[in-house]
Amino acid sequence: MTQDQATEQHTGILVVGGGEAGVAVATQLRTLGYAEAVTIVGGEPYAPYQRPPLSKGFLNGTEDEESLELRASEFFEEQRIVVWTGRRVEQLDLGTNCTGGVATLDDGSRVSYDGLALATGASARTLPGIPPGLRGVHTLRGMADAIALRAALDGSAEVVVIGGGFIGLEVAATARSRGARVTVVETMSRLLQRLCAPPLSEHCLKVHRDAGIDVLLDCSVASLRASHGAVTGVELDDGTVLRASLVVVGIGAVPDIELAQAAGLRCQRGVVVDAAGRTGRVDVVAAGDCTVQRHPHRVDALLGIESVHNAVEQGKAAAHVLLGLEPPAPATPWFWSDQGDLKIQMAGISDGYDDHVVRKVDDRLTVLYYRHGNLIAVEVANNPREFMILRRALDKGHHIDRDRAEDVATPLRELVQSP
Amino acid sequence: MPKVIYTSPDGRAHTVDARIGASVMETAVKHGIPGIVAECGGALSCATCHVFVATSWIDQTGTAEDFEDEMLDDATTPRQSHSRLSCQIRLTDEFDGLEVTIAPEQ
Ligand SMILES: Cc1cc2nc3c(=O)[nH]c(=O)nc-3n(C[C@H](O)[C@H](O)[C@H](O)COP(=O)(O)OP(=O)(O)OC[C@H]3O[C@@H](n4cnc5c(N)ncnc54)[C@H](O)[C@@H]3O)c2cc1C
Ligand code: FES
Numbered sequence: 001m002t003q004d005q006a007t008e009q010h011t012g013i014l015v016v017g018g019g020e021a022g023v024a025v026a027t028q029l030r031t032l033g034y035a036e037a038v039t040i041v042g043g044e045p046y047a048p049y050q051r052p053p054l055s056k057g058f059l060n061g062t063e064d065e066e067s068l069e070l071r072a073s074e075f076f077e078e079q080r081i082v083v084w085t086g087r088r089v090e091q092l093d094l095g096t097n098c099t100g101g102v103a104t105l106d107d108g109s110r111v112s113y114d115g116l117a118l119a120t121g122a123s124a125r126t127l128p129g130i131p132p133g134l135r136g137v138h139t140l141r142g143m144a145d146a147i148a149l150r151a152a153l154d155g156s157a158e159v160v161v162i163g164g165g166f167i168g169l170e171v172a173a174t175a176r177s178r179g180a181r182v183t184v185v186e187t188m189s190r191l192l193q194r195l196c197a198p199p200l201s202e203h204c205l206k207v208h209r210d211a212g213i214d215v216l217l218d219c220s221v222a223s224l225r226a227s228h229g230a231v232t233g234v235e236l237d238d239g240t241v242l243r244a245s246l247v248v249v250g251i252g253a254v255p256d257i258e259l260a261q262a263a264g265l266r267c268q269r270g271v272v273v274d275a276a277g278r279t280g281r282v283d284v285v286a287a288g289d290c291t292v293q294r295h296p297h298r299v300d301a302l303l304g305i306e307s308v309h310n311a312v313e314q315g316k317a318a319a320h321v322l323l324g325l326e327p328p329a330p331a332t333p334w335f336w337s338d339q340g341d342l343k344i345q346m347a348g349i350s351d352g353y354d355d356h357v358v359r360k361v362d363d364r365l366t367v368l369y370y371r372h373g374n375l376i377a378v379e380v381a382n383n384p385r386e387f388m389i390l391r392r393a394l395d396k397g398h399h400i401d402r403d404r405a406e407d408v409a410t411p412l413r414e415l416v417q418s419p
Numbered sequence: 420m421p422k423v424i425y426t427s428p429d430g431r432a433h434t435v436d437a438r439i440g441a442s443v444m445e446t447a448v449k450h451g452i453p454g455i456v457a458e459c460g461g462a463l464s465c466a467t468c469h470v471f472v473a474t475s476w477i478d479q480t481g482t483a484e485d486f487e488d489e490m491l492d493d494a495t496t497p498r499q500s501h502s503r504l505s506c507q508i509r510l511t512d513e514f515d516g517l518e519v520t521i522a523p524e525q
Contacts, residue, residue, distance in 0.1 A: 072449040385490065
């Protein structure tokens with residue numbers, strides 16, 4: 001569209017961002033009986049889709065674009081949810097009395113709204129100092145990135161993954177299963193440093209090394225080597241050069257908060273909200289990866305929870321808030337990651353634990369985290385049975401005796417006690 | 420296109436045309452069939468896509484194995500002999516007319 005085709009419209013609720021959180025807000029509004037127009041503006045040229053398979057099934061070719069779609073187009077039509085793809089909101093005027101405002105889109109169109117939901121997600125963090133346009137260097141956040149990376153993986157014999165977080169390790173495992181020589185370079189002294197506690201990090205390290213992935217810890221990238229506009233290697237801070245035909249940068253995501261910030265909403269790394277997406281204005285909510293919320297165990301600290309579960313639950317709760325309804329009590333956050341044959345499931349926030357119990361049998365690992373004697377989080381590898389039991393215990397506030405949990409011969413199911 | 424018939428926890432039946440290669444879970448979620456939550460989108464990590472396969476279809480779909488079997492043991496609705504996690508059943512033409520009942524609690 002050109003500026004000439006710019007339009008003026010009104011919608012009841014405007015959702016900026018068509019990811020998990022945006023779709024959760026829109027569908028929940030209908031479930032709650034909201035009858036006015038609902039419009040989702042999504043910046044990517046794809047119908048709303050799931051991101052987790054991008055580094056897993058989509059990358060290894062077992063899933064395609066269509067299977068990733070969050071909902072069928074007929075569903076959005078039936079629900080009278082209008083989805084605009086490939087269009088961005090450029091500017092927000094929140095108005096003065098908390099009864100709606102006006103959004104301006106990239107084609108100059110203006111949409112006035114009664115209520116606004118920000119679900120702008122996050123972007124992949126990039127490595128500073130890489131010449132723009134250097135071939136063979138990839139990040140992974142969206143469908144377009146995944147299509148490019150999948151194609152690049154096809155011919156790549158030597159892959160270097162920068163960053164030992166979930167996405168980096170998932171990509172590394174996929175590349176390795178396709179026969180590439182894979183090195184993971186991590187600046188911290190353990191894998192998944194920001195994301196889980198040491199017992200699970202150690203377990204992951206062993207699994208990936210056993211699968212033939214080279215994992216370098218405490219090791220930083222000094223520069224990339226290139227020839228004829230394509231990457232050829234990665235130089236480390238100790239001077240070592242790793243040969244590479246493909247470099248994947250997986251060093252985290254940065255919340256997309258430009259709009260919120262320019263509009264004057266409180267932001268601190270992400271848009272500052274509570275578990276139900278409240279921003280402090282009754283007509284504006286925010287949900288998903290673009291937000292931060294209060295840390296459950298650390299006073300004054302804010303936490304960004306980058307997971308599908310948080311995006312969906314916060315999105316649903318935010319829909320309640322927009323309609324002036326009481327949102328449901330927040331559920332325990334949880335996350336999964338599939339890295340080759342390693343299946344990780346985690347629930348609760350382990351950061352802040354003062355005691356833990358490890359249950360390990362062969363390739364199965366379960367770690368229970370306690371704080372002041374209460375179970376606060378669990379991390380599990382290849383142990384979905386125990387995860388089912390523990391996630392439910394966390395959700396219901398049930399207790400599991402830490403001393404008895406140390407005996408791996410005792411099934412966890414026998415240890416669950418109602419308060 | 421195989422048709423799948425879902426019976427919701429409220430007893431209502433919904434018939435959906437499925438894409439070949441899609442899972443029973445995916446087909447339901449994309450069409451907003453109530454009852455299947457599918458928090459993990461088919462990653463075999465959440466067990467919120469629990470269904471009971473009609474007994475006449477169980478030979479065709481097969482029964483749960485390995486991790487799926489473990490997760491069903493502790494699913495929110497107690498498992499039955501014909502319980503499956505619906506993200507693990509991929510549809511082909513042979514499944515035309517498949518009937519599943521969605522577990523009441525996920
Ligand atoms: C490769 C990968 C693997 C992952 N694996 C897992 C996993 O295994 N388990 C798990 O729980 N989580 C996983 N995650 C995280 C999970 O996908 C995210 O937490 C979730 O997608 C967040 O949803 P969201 O709606 O907040 O943001 P997003 O999904 O990022 O959606 C935001 C959308 O808003 C759009 N947007 C931004 N600004 C504008 C604007 N101004 N105008 C219009 N549109 C705009 C963006 O283009 C984007 O489409 C993974 C993420 C990635 C990238
Ligand atoms: S959708 Fe999560 S296990 Fe089936």
